[in-house]
Amino acid sequence: MQRSLPAALAIAFGLFLLFVAIPAGVKTPMHVQPGSLGPADLPRYLAVMLICAGAILLAESVLGNSTDSGQATAMSWRRAGLLAGKLLVFIIALNVLGMVPAIFCFVLLMLWGSPDHSLPKRLAIATLFAATIYVVFVELGNTPLPLGLFEQR
């Protein structure tokens, strides 16, 4: 399963491109120079090649002659979910609070589970880093970092 998953996904994505994404997502012009390459042609060729490459990989995994030497990198889905949650909070905070406060919250959140850092240390690191970003990019670099809610005032 581990070996055939990328193959199956490649084939599925190739078919999706061929029958859904290219017809729906590529606008064909009124006139294409005869013998030339239309806007949908290269994506179509590539989709076919993707299906072929997927099929080769599938054949390799089925025949057991795969060049796949290593184990897929093990990871905990619970921890991955937790990380995705933290990143989601970061994205929401970016829109709501703006870049600098979002960075403060994100750094604090990421350091939360770490047993090596006490709460004052975590707060100090997050504050220091967010303040550095503000000084370097907003004050010195004049980069208009998003201000979120504060922008409306």
Next chain:
Amino acid sequence: MEHWLSVLSLVGDWRVLLFLPLGVVLGAVVGAIPGLTVTMAVSILLPFTLFLDPLPGLVLLLGIYKGGLFGGSISAILLNVPGTPAAACTMLDGYPLARQGRAGEAIDVALWASFLGDLLSVLALILFAGVLATIGLRFGPVELFALILFSLTVIAAVSTSGLARGLIGGILGLIAGTVGLDLVYGTERFTFGSPNLLDGIAFMPLLIGLFALPDIFLYYARGGVLVHTKPIATFSNLRIGPKVLRSLLPTIGKGSTIGIMLGAIPGIGATTATFVSYAEARRTAPDRAKFGSGALSGVAAAESANSGTGAATLIPLLALGIPGDIVTAMLLGAFYFHGLAPGPLLFQNDLDLVHGLYLTLLISSAIVFLVGRYMTVHLQRISEIPLDLMYPIVISLTAVGAFALSNALFDVYVMLAAGVLGLAFKLMRIPAAAFLIGFVLSPLLEDNMRRVLLISRGDVGAFFDSWIALGFYATTLGVVVTIVARALQGGGKRGSAGQL
């Protein structure tokens, strides 16, 4: 004379003189910290360098690259953890030497080998890039199409994950490169009504996400598996004498040559070069009996080949506009951002910049040596900074960098999405480098394909109407046949692996 004065004024710019050593130090620090990679550092800093003039920006990135090539050896020797994939071979003999209390000698050999390998590599770049660019001037759309096809196939073929996975990565990159307005007809492709995608998927956020984030995501998803090791050996001031250095010179020369030759071929990379060089030294070096248990030649062979690839990877980039590995693909993006197009015309239109680049590369070789000579003790201490402290800061910096390029939050989302894609690639062992190079070369491939078909009025035979193109096709076919035959013979046994 006027030309060289102009070159000197470019190189004498205070920003060049500041960023060059800064880049080398930064690269050495990053290379020395297991868990941080040179590609990660380059991708994080790339957006910030785009606000600089071309040369200062490029030398900062090149400094990181070159410093990182050496820095990886420090943790390999002292911690038994390679700071970069290419330093894996250095570990085989460097760590046993450190255990014998000879860490200082091992690092000194690594330093000399890196310095000489790097110097020879820069000289090779100076000698061959111009010649190759002159040949490249004769390339028309047919030859360029064949060259792009050759590069993509080699990159896919030598990936550690096998040919099929490499192809999937490359094809996905080519498909991603078609997003946006069609260059000739002006119609939309895969934008689905989003104005943010009219110019295509932004290169920098994609790059940052793809190469800076997946390792960090994986670290957290594994629950911080990469535990920091305390150094088993501390750096001592023991250094090798001139006699030992002289005895190592043939190994260093051979390793550098292997590094230069393999580095100049798109897709091969430093890791393969180090393994080939190590295997060669194991066969021929005077202390070959000690290999694996602490041979100075082992360290010298690996490090000289590793650094030998450094400037050599720039040969196809500068001369033909073809990136050979991840870092040169990133540099290609930086060139484009500054309105410069690497390739034969760069040598005609921006020769000052090219020569300025050569000069700074030569200077950086000396800086790498000085940094290694006097800063190793500090680099060793820095390598002990915990990753759980560093990674949140790195993620935040990538977000700021992605935003700062076009002041658009959309780019931050693209970067995070690219990070997730990179993680998926990692889990499915699809080489992200093949994806990136496919993405970069996609518009070039389509443009040249279109030109050939337009000129020949749709005659597909025109793709074979050139001896140079036929040569590229034959080499491409040869590479594919060799890889497939080896896979069939070995029954899945992998050969020496490339870094891609």
